[in-house]
Amino acid sequence: MDQGEAETRLLDAAEELFYGRGIQAVGVDQIRAASGVSLKRLYQVFPSKADLVLAYLRRRDARWLAALTGYADARPEGDARILAVFDWLHGWFGEPDFRGCGFINAFAEIGATDPAAAEVVRAHKAALRDYLAGLLRQAGRPQSLVDPLFLLAEGAMTTAAVTGSPEAALQARGAAAALLATA
């Protein structure tokens, strides 16, 4: 096993455990066991748990946004593409291991004590907001709708997590459609 594969396996294990059970609730040794990577190698690749957490957040950020944009950008430009964001959320919320937004969760857990992690969360949310802004531009819609749509998406994520139901995505989609109809 070379360094690259070790890193991949570590991040795979970290993502599943950190996202599924929480960052503080998962010990380094559990990640070693789940990844099959030795502790020595783990600390060569990620000098501390905080580094591993950062790498987990950064990779999840890239993948999550790529999945969303890949889905939405395949829809016809315009309002349909905007609403597709909420369709994608609905599919995500329905996944069996869905446990809310990993970034909001990470911020709640370590945002107060790990400034670097907090910054990754902020950047992730800013990127989502920017993506929505781009969709509105493509659709010829006013930028004043960015914040309402963003808040609806954020609210849907936390609500779906707490209720354990994907329904919040449909409610957010309906509200988004209503707001688009007024503009």
Add this chain to the structure above:
Amino acid sequence: MDQGEAETRLLDAAEELFYGRGIQAVGVDQIRAASGVSLKRLYQVFPSKADLVLAYLRRRDARWLAALTGYADARPEGDARILAVFDWLHGWFGEPDFRGCGFINAFAEIGATDPAAAEVVRAHKAALRDYLAGLLRQAGRPQSLVDPLFLLAEGAMTTAAVTGSPEAALQARGAAAALLATA
């Protein structure tokens, strides 16, 4: 110091520390030090840290909702009272020690491992939703607006936490007003 005062001082310390730094990040001994209550008494009143966490969540639930409803119900019945919810959020977000919704934070931290705490969070969010439903009824507005307004409020809470700015409350208020204008 009698049992009642010990409980109050413990909950005061727990609320400040759990909310401000996170539940897992705060040890029982820190709560003992901050409250001035002996460890022996602490464990008489709350047999485990999990019990203390539950009591913290329950008291915060009651107080938070009382503060919100006390503010909004003082406004004239109708749309103004609905929008007052977002005004109250704006004031809350601006408090210096604001760190997001304590219930969303708690759910992110221990929701996966502490079912009792998760249930308190669910009940708290259901109560907020019910309150919004009552305001809509008073205002003669359709109940179909409950979920959009709730999602906007939730989204505003997490966004204000991540950005560190109370602005999200104003954006949510604007979106709520737009939705009310369409119905």
Add this chain to the structure above:
DNA sequence: CTCGGTGGAGAGCGAACGTTCTCTGACGGT
């Protein structure tokens, strides 16, 4: 003054944490 009981201070317990160290066995070049 002498007790019995109560409560606080803090030492101590076992477990778990993040991190480092030691041992051992496999491998590649000569």
Add this chain to the structure above:
DNA sequence: ACCGTCAGAGAACGTTCGCTCTCCACCGAG
């Protein structure tokens, strides 16, 4: 065949955790 290098397994380290226990100062009743 030999030796140096390296990586993996996991023991060990120091700290911190939630929680319990020990000890002693205090206090009202007799």
